[in-house]
Amino acid sequence: MSYAFLRNTSHLVRGRAAFALLFCAAFGIPPSFAAEAPPARTVDIAKFAYASKEITIAPGTKVVWINHDETPHTVTSNDKSFASKGLDTDDKFEHTFASEGDFTYSCTLHPFMTGIVHVRKQ
Numbered sequence: 001m002s003y004a005f006l007r008n009t010s011h012l013v014r015g016r017a018a019f020a021l022l023f024c025a026a027f028g029i030p031p032s033f034a035a036e037a038p039p040a041r042t043v044d045i046a047k048f049a050y051a052s053k054e055i056t057i058a059p060g061t062k063v064v065w066i067n068h069d070e071t072p073h074t075v076t077s078n079d080k081s082f083a084s085k086g087l088d089t090d091d092k093f094e095h096t097f098a099s100e101g102d103f104t105y106s107c108t109l110h111p112f113m114t115g116i117v118h119v120r121k122q
């Protein structure tokens, strides 16, 4: 009688844990980081332009720029809140936008290259 009760209880607990793990796996969420930051966004730098030139993200989003050109470029914000070094081919620069706002940036080597990041609660 008491053995049967214990078996039933442990079965219930295992079932719940398994469900939680399945739920996280189904959505690609690591179980302990279910309330983590939004996924990173990538901006490609190619043919002397940022693509996309304009993006809208939620606060806390990390943006990763990747230079695909043979020519060095930078990612330099107009308000100097972020600035990369000269990025060679395949170099990356990342910045996490903590607060809302509109952040314009350009390449210091080619000032006609411009982009903007809109940070908005969604």
Ligand SMILES: [Cu+2]
Binding pocket: 072, 073, 074, 107, 108, 109, 110, 113
């Ligand atoms: Cu450039």
